[in-house]
Amino acid sequence: MNSTSESKSVLEVNDLNIHFDLDYHFIASVREKFIQAIKDPIDFFSPSKDKLHVLKGIQLSLNHGDRLGIIGVNGSGKTTLCRCIAGMYSPSKGSVNINGEVRAIFDTSVGILPELTGRENAQLLSQFLFPSISKDERKAIIDDALEFSELGHFLDTPYRTYSKGMQTRLSLSLISSKATDLLILDEVFDGADEFFQEKISKRVLKMIHQSGAVIFVSHSPDQVLQACNRAIFLNNGHIEIDGSPEEVIAHYRKANIGGSVK
Amino acid sequence: MRTLVQTTYELTRAQLKARYRNTFAGLVWVILNPLIMFGAQAIAFKHILKIDIHNYYLYLVCGLTPWIFLIMTIQMTTPVLLHSGSLLKSFKINPLVLIFSQVADNFLNFLLAFSIMYLPIQLMYSPPSWSIMLAIIPLVLLIVSVCAVCTILSLMQVFLRDTNYVVSFVTGVLFFVTPIFFSEDMVSENYRWMFDFHLPYLYIKAFRSCFYEFNLDFFLLALSKASLSTIFLVSIASWTWKRNKNELYLRI
Numbered sequence: 072m073n074s075t076s077e078s079k080s081v082l083e084v085n086d087l088n089i090h091f092d093l094d095y096h097f098i099a100s101v102r103e104k105f106i107q108a109i110k111d112p113i114d115f116f117s118p119s120k121d122k123l124h125v126l127k128g129i130q131l132s133l134n135h136g137d138r139l140g141i142i143g144v145n146g147s148g149k150t151t152l153c154r155c156i157a158g159m160y161s162p163s164k165g166s167v168n169i170n171g172e173v174r175a176i177f178d179t180s181v182g183i184l185p186e187l188t189g190r191e192n193a194q195l196l197s198q199f200l201f202p203s204i205s206k207d208e209r210k211a212i213i214d215d216a217l218e219f220s221e222l223g224h225f226l227d228t229p230y231r232t233y234s235k236g237m238q239t240r241l242s243l244s245l246i247s248s249k250a251t252d253l254l255i256l257d258e259v260f261d262g263a264d265e266f267f268q269e270k271i272s273k274r275v276l277k278m279i280h281q282s283g284a285v286i287f288v289s290h291s292p293d294q295v296l297q298a299c300n301r302a303i304f305l306n307n308g309h310i311e312i313d314g315s316p317e318e319v320i321a322h323y324r325k326a327n328i329g330g331s332v333k
Numbered sequence: 334m335r336t337l338v339q340t341t342y343e344l345t346r347a348q349l350k351a352r353y354r355n356t357f358a359g360l361v362w363v364i365l366n367p368l369i370m371f372g373a374q375a376i377a378f379k380h381i382l383k384i385d386i387h388n389y390y391l392y393l394v395c396g397l398t399p400w401i402f403l404i405m406t407i408q409m410t411t412p413v414l415l416h417s418g419s420l421l422k423s424f425k426i427n428p429l430v431l432i433f434s435q436v437a438d439n440f441l442n443f444l445l446a447f448s449i450m451y452l453p454i455q456l457m458y459s460p461p462s463w464s465i466m467l468a469i470i471p472l473v474l475l476i477v478s479v480c481a482v483c484t485i486l487s488l489m490q491v492f493l494r495d496t497n498y499v500v501s502f503v504t505g506v507l508f509f510v511t512p513i514f515f516s517e518d519m520v521s522e523n524y525r526w527m528f529d530f531h532l533p534y535l536y537i538k539a540f541r542s543c544f545y546e547f548n549l550d551f552f553l554l555a556l557s558k559a560s561l562s563t564i565f566l567v568s569i570a571s572w573t574w575k576r577n578k579n580e581l582y583l584r585i
Contacts, residue, residue, distance in 0.1 A: 089579070091579065091580060091583060092580070098493075099492065099493060099494045100493055100494055100495040101493045101495050101496060101499050102495055104493065154582065157425045158425060159425055159582060160578075160579050160582065161575075161578060161579060163579075173425075174424075174425070175424060175425050176423070176424050177422055177423050177424060178419065178422060178423035178424075179423075181419050181420050181423040181424075183344070183347070183420060184347055184348065184351045186351040186352075187347060187350065187351050191347065191350070195343060195344070195347050198339070198340055198343040198344075199340060199424065199426050200424065202336045202339060202340060203336075
């Protein structure tokens with residue numbers, strides 16, 4: 072199954088492979104490298120040819136209206152796939168073509184300059200998240216997000232004094248304030264306190280429905296069922312099944328119990 | 334490219350704000366470091382060691398301030414990618430923005446410190462000449478090269494965690510073999526050719542020639558060497574970046 076909708080294509084991933092050099096004896100200092108070069112020059116100048124294959128032959132297409140959930144155990148390649156689609160990784164082989172703007176969020180408790188206030192960090196974060204919008208639109212987005220975060224007078228205190236929950240409130244409020252052509256959310260609900268969780272979930276779900284296409288990574292099958300109309304099960308770097316969320320979650324659970332997940 | 338420039342500008346602005354909070358004390362701090370360095374070296378080399386160079390204060394300030402910019406920027410930027418690991422992994426942000434904004438921040442501080450120190454010293458000897466306008470060319474080459482070097486070193490720091498200590502050691506040694514407080518003429522002719530391969534000095538030489546005893550032929554020669562060095566450094570940085578970009582996210 073490639074897509075649930077017949078409308079405009081947003082993403083085309085063809086034969087995507089990502090691999091890294093596998094360094095069994097990784098040396099992380101100039102001093103040790105120097106000692107190794109003197110001690111064993113042959114080994115030093117003939118590095119290991121082994122590769123760590125994180126993604127293998129990924130074939131995926133998303134159309135406007137697709138809300139894709141990615142399910143898989145830790146280390147199955149979910150985040151690597153999302154980062155590659157977001158343009159953070161260059162493919163070792165294959166191609167990723169996106170028709171429109173992509174926005175990807177992998178962690179919600181990060182400030183850019185912790186010495187600045189929450190308000191100033193929100194302003195700066197908006198520059199990174201929405202670089203091409205007008206000044207007026209930016210101001211409207213920031214005002215709306217700050218009000219939604221309910222951080223009150225804490226907005227004018229340094230970001231470094233915020234708890235993880237407060238950081239998540241601020242970031243999630245801003246992230247969820249504007250829809251985009253392709254939205255990638257990787258376990259974004261982690262970190263928010265239980266009172267804010269319900270409120271922000273509604274806002275994020277609203278944005279998910281307004282965006283062109285969405286890739287949603289979560290360890291919670293309930294969240295995938297709620298947010299997505301399509302899912303893939305990623306196992307050991309390749310797509311094992313692509314189908315409806317119910318079908319994929321059932322397969323994932325069965326595979327986990329049966330022990331076929333590597 | 335437009336996004337890279339725009340986000341670098343915004344981050345530089347925010348960094349300046351975070352560091353100085355628009356205070357007068359912040360402004361004083363910017364010029365305090367080069368001023369103290371200049372004062373100490375002027376006393377040590379001019380009055381104690383009696384180095385005989387015409388218009389010595391002018392010679393020193395035009396060499397020392399770009400050197401301080403270069404070294405401070407390299408030392409501050411080398412750990413930047415490693416320290417920003419969680420930020421880089423959180424959302425799509427070009428890692429080069431973090432490097433370039435740190436360079437731009439220090440460059441503005443350098444321009445400010447140099448302007449404040451240069452003018453009174455120049456006026457002690459004579460009014461400034463038109464040649465100071467040419468300084469913009471070596472300054473552009475300098476900032477491009479510093480960006481390239483900082484890209485290489487901050488990537489290296491991700492893979493080799495003691496790079497910053499090696500950088501501190503090397504720059505400490507380099508200072509004593511760079512004609513900043515002494516002149517090239519004081520070095521034996523047999524060794525002068527080495528200065529053609531002393532990359533930081535190529536930029537200082539081109540920059541200083543605009544302010545100190547300007548000679549067009551000398552300036553053009555210094556500028557061409559600095560340009561070649563820039564092409565070399567940018568090529569190395571670009572190759573290193575393309576080769577290691579993916580691994581960067583694994584190591585931070």
